Amino acid sequence: MHAITVKAPGGPDVMEWTELRDPEPGPGEVLLDVAATAVNRADLLQRQGHYPPPPGASEIIGLEASGVVAALGEGVTGWRVGDEVCALLAGGGYATKVAVPAGQLLPVPAGVDLVTAASLPEVACTVWSNLVLHARLRAGETLLVHGGAGGIGTHAIQVGKALGARVAVTAGSADRLARCAELGADVLVNHREQDFVAEVGGADVVLDNMGAAYLSRNVAVLNPDGRLVVIGMQGGRKAELDLGKLLAKRATVTGTGLRARPLDGPSGKARIIAEVRENLWPLVAAGRVKPVVHAVYPLAEAAAAHRAMDDGSVVGKLVLTA
Template sequence: MPDEMNAIEITGPGGPDVLRQVRRPVPRPAHDEVLIRVAAAGVNRPDCIQRAGGYPPPPGASDLPGLEVAGEIVARGAGVSQWKEGDRVMALVAGGGYAEYCAAPAPQCLPVPDGYDMVKAAAVPETFFTVWTNVFDRGRLQGGESFLVHGGSSGIGTTAIQLAKRFGARVFATAGSAEKCDACVKLGAERAINYREEDFVEVVKELTGGDGVNLILDMVGGDYFRRNVKALAVEGRLVQIAFLDTPKVEFDFTPMMLKRLTLTGSTLRPRSVQQKAEIAEALAEHVLPLLASGAVAPVIDTVLPIAEAAKAHEKMEASTHIGKIMLEV
């Protein structure tokens, strides 16, 4: 292995122009870690928030952006027995993905599904880990229930639509254009709601006979919080995973009490390796077979060379994409 590698560094808080290609030492895998020669990395909105100065990496994580990679294992740290050099893996990481080499906790790696190239594989970890833990673990979605996902055309949204539909839920989604709404329907949404033209509360109430939906996955926040509460059915659950609007709202607890609602949320990046390993085990059991069969798949909008990471961030923040934006090394 070389001593140095190319990597994309955040030179300081700011816009996409603060991303620079630099030379960095190749990381060495610690105990229970593997070193991956990165072939592709995913771009996610938390990368943009980190670049802008609003989402620092957790203690001990790389300061380089990038939360998911795919590639070949080239070295193992002490204690790693489930992987060997040469294995093709896709991995969830807490940082460091925008580079030629990335260290990853061994339990957070999954095998690349048969028939997948590395770009497609790298589009899996962040969204599938996030959707599984929030929709099926925290959200407790069951077959026959109704499910609304906001941002249905995003990487998270396109994944949530497919998995919820596959596991037997009625799926609704919001999106900001006719093209994005069409994409949501093609992926399995029963109805896609253009939030620029329709009130999602009224639409889901009509679609559910006035009851509301059983589960909402939200990454918008702000005024959506109160509207989500109105759109939920009795015993409904709201899972908050991000906020594009403000995280602070005034809220009347009365409807929550009357409808016996569950209001929860989570972040993935700061969670322990053990917690992420449990999600990986669930994905290996329930989702990898679906990926391998083609029953579900990551939706990829754009693939750019890693040297054009700034352009990838510009596209992410313009919100014109449908699905994932990827960097190829």
């Protein structure tokens, strides 16, 4: 197979198109002939040496892929060679073949082509697990999404609206906010010019990718019984938390991650995959939640895609075709 490898941590140019030995599916795994993968912020961190894969995962970058089932490992049921699927990965997506636990496979949603499907697993599993399984977002509540124009944000807006929530977003330009509005966002906040606490007024659920930089204001914007879910640290790792304000609001602050979760268990990836397949995929098939793909690059040109994400102009996802 061919894959993108990283010769040493650094900028986009440290990635190389390399020929490697084909992976083989182990027990409970499926081998995919990869059609496409997608770029996530975590990929850039891994390339820079800041986000190593969990133990046992592939060293190759890439947290999702779409493709065709090429082989089944021992004990796999429910899938056949030739099935078109997409998959959540702990690593290995930037390659022409990848082995993945069968419990992390999803069928390609109805109405979505195989290449575009590569943009869905990471955002779908992240958003559904955090907004629905963890934060219990309900119709009539207000959801605040930071980074509304990104891959997670564009998906979260649509899921929030499909669930009947009022959706507020932050983004850094009028153009990016306009795209959020097209996806259904009700309240648009330019974080470079406006205070989201004042503009939003109150939120029942906050989905935050900033971490430390927004912690105090996120707590301030929460309504009574509000839920703050931190999924990123683009604004730093450490901040002071006023527990008095948290207690007064009966609020919760939770940090969650997806990549290092086990396959099985109540918070495992297999459960999240099953929930997404049962509850979110029908919304995708109905066109109520749509993939948002900014651009498509050949996998061999992954460095160009990373540079595009670095410059801050991407809305939604970047897809890499194998």
